[in-house]
Amino acid sequence: MTVTTDTSQNPFAPADEAGGAAPRVRRTRKAKDDASAQGGPGWAILAWALTLLFFAPVAWMVLTSLHAESDAATNPPSIFAGLTLSNYADVFSRGISTFLVNSATASIASTLLVLVLAVPAAYALSIKPVEKWTDVMFFFLSTKFLPPIAALLPIYLIVKQAGMLDNVYTLVVLYTSMNLPIAIWMMQSFLAEVPKEILEAAQVDGAGLFRTLTQIVAPIAAPGLAATSLICFIFSWNEFMFAVNLTATRASTAPIFLVGFISSQGLFLAKLCAAATLVSLPVLIAGFAAQDKLVRGLSLGAVK
Amino acid sequence: MSAQTVTAPPPSRRGEPTMSTRERWRRRGPLLPALIFTIVVTQIPFLLTIAISTLNWNVLQPGTKNFLGMGHYTSFAWLGNYGIVFTDDRLRTAVINTIELTALVVVISAVLGLVLAVLLDRRFPGRGVARTLLIAPFLVMPVASALLWKHALYNPDYGLLNGVLNWVYHLFGAQGPTKDWVSGYPMSAVVVALVWQWTPFMMLILLAGLQSQPGDVLEAAKIDRADGFQTFRFITLPHLRQYIELSALLGSIYVLQTFDAIYTITQGGPGAATTNLPYEIYLTMFRKYDYGQAAAAGVVVVIGSIIVATFALRTISSLFTEEGNR
Numbered sequence: 283m284t285v286t287t288d289t290s291q292n293p294f295a296p297a298d299e300a301g302g303a304a305p306r307v308r309r310t311r312k313a314k315d316d317a318s319a320q321g322g323p324g325w326a327i328l329a330w331a332l333t334l335l336f337f338a339p340v341a342w343m344v345l346t347s348l349h350a351e352s353d354a355a356t357n358p359p360s361i362f363a364g365l366t367l368s369n370y371a372d373v374f375s376r377g378i379s380t381f382l383v384n385s386a387t388a389s390i391a392s393t394l395l396v397l398v399l400a401v402p403a404a405y406a407l408s409i410k411p412v413e414k415w416t417d418v419m420f421f422f423l424s425t426k427f428l429p430p431i432a433a434l435l436p437i438y439l440i441v442k443q444a445g446m447l448d449n450v451y452t453l454v455v456l457y458t459s460m461n462l463p464i465a466i467w468m469m470q471s472f473l474a475e476v477p478k479e480i481l482e483a484a485q486v487d488g489a490g491l492f493r494t495l496t497q498i499v500a501p502i503a504a505p506g507l508a509a510t511s512l513i514c515f516i517f518s519w520n521e522f523m524f525a526v527n528l529t530a531t532r533a534s535t536a537p538i539f540l541v542g543f544i545s546s547q548g549l550f551l552a553k554l555c556a557a558a559t560l561v562s563l564p565v566l567i568a569g570f571a572a573q574d575k576l577v578r579g580l581s582l583g584a585v586k
Numbered sequence: 587m588s589a590q591t592v593t594a595p596p597p598s599r600r601g602e603p604t605m606s607t608r609e610r611w612r613r614r615g616p617l618l619p620a621l622i623f624t625i626v627v628t629q630i631p632f633l634l635t636i637a638i639s640t641l642n643w644n645v646l647q648p649g650t651k652n653f654l655g656m657g658h659y660t661s662f663a664w665l666g667n668y669g670i671v672f673t674d675d676r677l678r679t680a681v682i683n684t685i686e687l688t689a690l691v692v693v694i695s696a697v698l699g700l701v702l703a704v705l706l707d708r709r710f711p712g713r714g715v716a717r718t719l720l721i722a723p724f725l726v727m728p729v730a731s732a733l734l735w736k737h738a739l740y741n742p743d744y745g746l747l748n749g750v751l752n753w754v755y756h757l758f759g760a761q762g763p764t765k766d767w768v769s770g771y772p773m774s775a776v777v778v779a780l781v782w783q784w785t786p787f788m789m790l791i792l793l794a795g796l797q798s799q800p801g802d803v804l805e806a807a808k809i810d811r812a813d814g815f816q817t818f819r820f821i822t823l824p825h826l827r828q829y830i831e832l833s834a835l836l837g838s839i840y841v842l843q844t845f846d847a848i849y850t851i852t853q854g855g856p857g858a859a860t861t862n863l864p865y866e867i868y869l870t871m872f873r874k875y876d877y878g879q880a881a882a883a884g885v886v887v888v889i890g891s892i893i894v895a896t897f898a899l900r901t902i903s904s905l906f907t908e909e910g911n912r
Contacts, residue, residue: 318709320709321708325708329708333716333719339734339739356749357752359744399620403620403621406614418621422624427895428632432635432885433635436632439657440656459627459628462624522845526849541849541850557730558730561730562726562727581794
């Protein structure tokens with residue numbers, strides 16, 4: 283697609299003529315596949331400048347994690363100092379592994395539990411909908427809007443009474459309730475995309491429920507299922523408020539390791555950056571893998 | 587069906603046969619585990635919060651009355667805790683800080699997100715890579731990003747911010763500033779870190795909105811020789827309106843709940859300068875051990891959230907029915 287007028291390159295150009303009054307000009311047909319227009323070189327430079335500005339703290343975190351402590355804490359910053367992996371070794375020797383295992387257990391187990399609960403629910407809300415199914419959808423959504431801090435006190439008291447403080451499965455239950463509305467909304471929107479005609483055709487052909495689910499619904503909904511799992515994983519992995527208040531030593535997750543890390547005196551910046559990079563890595567990978575579907579999860583399925 | 591009108595029989599009744607009770611329960615079946623789980627785990631705690639908010643219950647002064655075996659409170663306070671919540675200086679400061687923090691973060695990140703979304707809506711070399719890099723701030727663990735800002739960027743001695751300023755000042759033969767950003771501008775320090783984290787969220791929703799614009803309308807605008815600004819002002823912005831609303835409302839609900847950044851960057855200080863309601867509730871619960879007041883403050887946060895959420899639900903509902911009609 284080529285840019286035909288100068289003004290169309292610059293969306294902030296002053297409005298010099300009224301749109302409707304201009305004479306109509308016949309133009310060559312353009313490719314309709316990519317709806318977005320081409321930006322000029324200035325556009326690319328501005329976009330990249332802002333992108334790099336936004337990404338700079340992440341880049342700085344990774345770069346600092348690869349510097350020796352003495353190079354990390356200099357002013358002006360020593361960008362071109364030699365690289366080393368010793369900070370990562372140091373972070374592991376301080377026992378981050380236990381915290382990573384707890385985070386992985388809480389995130390993966392809660393994601394699986396979410397799927398076990400959300401997939402049948404989404405089926406009952408899209409393919410064979412119950413009556414008043416939109417009301418049920420909005421009930422689930424409304425629970426997501428209640429601030430968890432307001433539930434912390436009773437949850438703390440109940441968990442304490444049940445002897446489940448400092449237990450990773452307490453986090454599993456809480457993360458499941460935190461992610462269930464998102465998963466139901468996402469899965470509902472994915473299952474609603476399964477064409478009704480195909481389901482009817484399968485019924486006519488005498489396919490049972492199991493065959494319909496495994497051979498027709500599953501292949502169409504699989505990418506959605508993957509995206510939903512990744513998003514639930516991201517939110518559980520990053521959760522801090524419940525983790526810091528309900529765990530002490532055995533069940534603490536990765537963010538608790540980071541917070542505890544600071545108390546040590548002396549130079550710690552490079553090691554801190556190494557730990558921060560390490561704990562963020564699984565979510566960065568999951569997020570990049572799910573980035574096309576990320577917006578659907580973040581908007582609770584409202585935006586596709 | 588007994589009474590049929592001649593002109594317009596209700597289509598829903600005639601269109602599909604009414605379901606048998608058996609079929610209804612068969613359809614409800616798969617939904618029930620999720621529904622029961624959600625009701626038990628999310629609704630019961632809130633009912634308990636409301637109950638506790640009416641009690642004089644401070645762990646440091648244990649009473650004699652048993653609250654469901656979970657501890658001992660002194661007496662009924664009825665609405666006394668709410669009186670304290672609305673008159674206590676710390677809590678009032680927390681309410682104001684929460685509003686200030688939420689409004690600043692949501693507005694600034696929505697504007698920046700819109701700028702980035704508009705930029706990414708055009709093709710340029712490496713657009714896909716740029717988009718991926720821009721999502722990163724949202725994915726970095728919030729605690730990690732708070733620590734990163736506090737120690738690697740804001741630190742007065744070796745933080746990147748003063749480091750870069752120093753480097754620039756050196757070019758002009760001057761000595762750079764040694765500003766302590768966190769203690770000098772605590773609220774701004776938190777806001778900037780949160781804006782950095784939330785801008786990608788806003789950008790993703792707004793970019794999806796931009797890309798859902800019908801191509802033929804834009805084409806028509808181009809044929810009518812509308813320039814870029816006119817197209818943006820009169821076609822794109824009205825179309826984007828509900829996406830802007832959605833991103834701002836969802837953003838408000840999430841930013842209202844901010845705990846990690848306050849806990850990590852300023853711990854609510856200096857004094858109570860950056861203490862927001864979630865952090866104040868946490869302090870009331872685990873530092874003052876005043877369960878009654880903490881619960882009352884919690885109920886106030888819930889009411890605030892419900893007000894924002896009512897608007898959010900309306901926006902989502904209209905998008906939802908629109909998407910459904912496509």
